[in-house]
Amino acid sequence: MIRFEDILDKVESYKPDFDEELLDKAFVFSAREHRGQVRSSGEPYLVHPLNVAYILAEMRLDETSIAVGLLHDVLEDTLTTKETLQELFGDDVAELVDGVTKISRYAYVSKEEQQAETFRKMLLAMVSDLRVVLVKLADRLHNMRTLEFLPEERRLAIATETMEIYAPIANRLGMGRIKSELEDLAFRHMHPRECEELQRSVNEKLAVSGDIVDRIKSTLTAKLAENDINGDVFGRVKSMYSIWTKLRRQEIDVGQVYDYLAFRIVTANIKDTYACLGIIHQMWRPVPGRIKDYIAMPKPNFYQSLHTTVVADKGQPFEVQIRTREMDLIAEQGIAAHWKYKEGRIGAQADDSNFLWLRQLVEWQHEITDPRVFMQSLKIDLYPDEVYTFTPRGDVFAFPRGATPLDFAYRIHTDVGHHCVGARINGKLVPLRTTIKNGDIIEVITAPTQSPSREWINMVVTSRARHKIRHWLNTEQKHRSIDLGRKLIEKEAKRYRVQWRKLVAENALDAVLAEYGLPRLDDLYADVGYGKVSPRAVVERFVKDEQPPADEGVIQRAVRKIFPFTGTSPAIKVKGYDDLMTYLAKCCNPLPGERIVGYISRGKGVGVHSASCPNVRNLMFNADRQIAVEWADQRSAQFQIELEIAMEDRQGILARVVSTVANMKTNIRQMDSRSTDGKATAELTLEIADLKHLERIIRAIGDIEGVVAVERKFNVRHATA
Ligand code: MN
Numbered sequence: 001m002i003r004f005e006d007i008l009d010k011v012e013s014y015k016p017d018f019d020e021e022l023l024d025k026a027f028v029f030s031a032r033e034h035r036g037q038v039r040s041s042g043e044p045y046l047v048h049p050l051n052v053a054y055i056l057a058e059m060r061l062d063e064t065s066i067a068v069g070l071l072h073d074v075l076e077d078t079l080t081t082k083e084t085l086q087e088l089f090g091d092d093v094a095e096l097v098d099g100v101t102k103i104s105r106y107a108y109v110s111k112e113e114q115q116a117e118t119f120r121k122m123l124l125a126m127v128s129d130l131r132v133v134l135v136k137l138a139d140r141l142h143n144m145r146t147l148e149f150l151p152e153e154r155r156l157a158i159a160t161e162t163m164e165i166y167a168p169i170a171n172r173l174g175m176g177r178i179k180s181e182l183e184d185l186a187f188r189h190m191h192p193r194e195c196e197e198l199q200r201s202v203n204e205k206l207a208v209s210g211d212i213v214d215r216i217k218s219t220l221t222a223k224l225a226e227n228d229i230n231g232d233v234f235g236r237v238k239s240m241y242s243i244w245t246k247l248r249r250q251e252i253d254v255g256q257v258y259d260y261l262a263f264r265i266v267t268a269n270i271k272d273t274y275a276c277l278g279i280i281h282q283m284w285r286p287v288p289g290r291i292k293d294y295i296a297m298p299k300p301n302f303y304q305s306l307h308t309t310v311v312a313d314k315g316q317p318f319e320v321q322i323r324t325r326e327m328d329l330i331a332e333q334g335i336a337a338h339w340k341y342k343e344g345r346i347g348a349q350a351d352d353s354n355f356l357w358l359r360q361l362v363e364w365q366h367e368i369t370d371p372r373v374f375m376q377s378l379k380i381d382l383y384p385d386e387v388y389t390f391t392p393r394g395d396v397f398a399f400p401r402g403a404t405p406l407d408f409a410y411r412i413h414t415d416v417g418h419h420c421v422g423a424r425i426n427g428k429l430v431p432l433r434t435t436i437k438n439g440d441i442i443e444v445i446t447a448p449t450q451s452p453s454r455e456w457i458n459m460v461v462t463s464r465a466r467h468k469i470r471h472w473l474n475t476e477q478k479h480r481s482i483d484l485g486r487k488l489i490e491k492e493a494k495r496y497r498v499q500w501r502k503l504v505a506e507n508a509l510d511a512v513l514a515e516y517g518l519p520r521l522d523d524l525y526a527d528v529g530y531g532k533v534s535p536r537a538v539v540e541r542f543v544k545d546e547q548p549p550a551d552e553g554v555i556q557r558a559v560r561k562i563f564p565f566t567g568t569s570p571a572i573k574v575k576g577y578d579d580l581m582t583y584l585a586k587c588c589n590p591l592p593g594e595r596i597v598g599y600i601s602r603g604k605g606v607g608v609h610s611a612s613c614p615n616v617r618n619l620m621f622n623a624d625r626q627i628a629v630e631w632a633d634q635r636s637a638q639f640q641i642e643l644e645i646a647m648e649d650r651q652g653i654l655a656r657v658v659s660t661v662a663n664m665k666t667n668i669r670q671m672d673s674r675s676t677d678g679k680a681t682a683e684l685t686l687e688i689a690d691l692k693h694l695e696r697i698i699r700a701i702g703d704i705e706g707v708v709a710v711e712r713k714f715n716v717r718h719a720t721a
Helices: 004-014 020-033 047-058 063-071 082-089 091-103 111-128 130-145 152-172 176-190 192-209 212-226 240-249 270-283 325-333 335-339 353-367 371-382 405-412 414-418 454-459 463-495 500-505 510-516 521-530 535-540 614-619 653-663 691-702
Strands: 231-237 261-267 306-311 317-324 386-390 396-400 420-425 428-430 442-446 582-584 596-601 605-610 626-628 639-648 668-676 679-688 707-712
Touching: 004 020, 004 047, 004 063, 020 063, 020 082, 047 063, 047 130, 063 082, 063 091, 063 130, 082 091, 091 111, 091 130, 111 152, 130 152, 130 176, 152 176, 176 192, 176 240, 176 325, 192 240, 212 231, 212 261, 212 270, 261 270, 261 325, 270 306, 270 317, 317 325, 325 335, 396 405, 405 414, 405 420, 405 442, 405 463, 414 420, 414 463, 454 463, 463 500, 463 521, 463 535, 463 605, 510 521, 521 535, 605 614, 639 653, 639 691, 653 668, 653 679, 653 691, 679 691, 691 707
Parallel strands: 261 317, 582 605
Antiparallel strands: 231 261, 306 317, 386 396, 420 428, 420 442, 596 605, 596 626, 639 679, 639 707, 668 679
């Protein structure tokens, strides 16, 4: 329990000539005005202003700030007027108390507007007199410390506001100690179950490791003395909130928490900080990637320190922060430390780089009228690792740095993401790969024909977008395989006169599914479609007697394009099926009229090869994946065929070949020829309608005098399946 005398003692410790009369007067006035009021905890109300004043004294602020701490609630909660305060305590105190009171007074309804308004007022207060914000932070800190006495709904609202507004402001002002405590208290109320679980887990580990904090601390102290370094060593368990955020970031289970100890060494000068770091790394193995030099590169809020994490002998990691006394003061108190000895108004007019960001914000807030936009522009500065973007309608979305319009599209809606073809950023068309920047206004362009591709996974940074793309790709591939598998099995069943649909209806397949270890029929279809299971192997179980497979009449229907990205050929159809995903094998480009064979490629559909294609021999090694195919019709589609012509190297022979081809109304797409040792070869790429057409061409070229051989050329590749 804080007594008024404790505050006086505290102030005297850093400012012996302080104005004791002012504080006396403020205390007596506050006590009288709040008389009879009680807090939710049942304590007299005065306990609250006393605590707030004490927190301000711990920040080593001037007596005006401390008087304001004592008086900060009299305008809000008593009948006192601003004029009375002016008369009794002067303009400064009256303005400051008024400023503190105004910050939490809302004229708006929505949460965004309230938050925006709080921020706006805090900003303006910072510009006119920073002490308003410091008192407000002290006020919020004590309220958070005593939050458990409020009803749950109020508790959650205050905790959330603390996490979203007050802690970030404390952080931006470099007030590390208050920021950590605010966050930790807010966390306890926002996630009570997680916090308890984490606390228990850490306590269990501490119980096992015994007096580990003391042991490491005395080892460090002894080592410093040994090396003639003048420094103080502090050890503690990290705050539950900081442990929790780290666990979440690394997706580690609460039970697996290991990184919960932190030590601090405070030295007399910078040279010693680096010396300490060297000593520690000689004793214990440092964890790679965890060494940070914020002395050479201070944080935007002027925080300076060396950080490292090392592993103790029993595998226990711990973090060590090393800094000078001055840096330590700044790290704990931030802006309050900068200003503590200055008299009078403490504001942003000061020509201090501290306030550059603040002045910028104040300029913005004059330009931005929409509270949501204003909030977000503020957050840009309070959380510098995020990028804030806007929809043309003014909705705001935050992304990690490096995000692209694709991340943005998936954030709006999964379907918008799936069909995203590009974006307009600030009115300009940009490709999907573009990195989005703070303040960008993004308009997503979609097309119904667009769908995700594998490359997209590398173009996004948000886990949401990545997950949605993966999911689409997997589902899509599975759908196709199920479709193909079902058709293959039904076709096979028909050949053996097995009534497949009836079997399905009677659940006669359960035994088969169990044998393959598959939960559902679709999984069996998928495996058949992927080529993992042969359709015949499945169907044969149900063949009653020695039936020869039937050669059923083929249902002639056009093949639909269901496999657009491999280019289903409309000119072919697979014997006995419709809707089958077929594609012409690139190695041989089979021609209508010639004998063809189909081969199931995993996840790709049915590849159609010329029966004379050399690759087929390799592929057909796996007979289960072979299926019969035939041409659907003989339409006038043109196919590109390569011919290799061997001939004597005599004048005009190539011209005759070309004119022969041209006379047969056949287009030459490409031609290449060379000659060596009296022999010449030519390679012609021709547009051919069908096999008969090709045979006529080959015969005609072969009849030319001097032509030795004409052969169709195949591109032999390594067979892929
Ligand atoms: Mn208060």
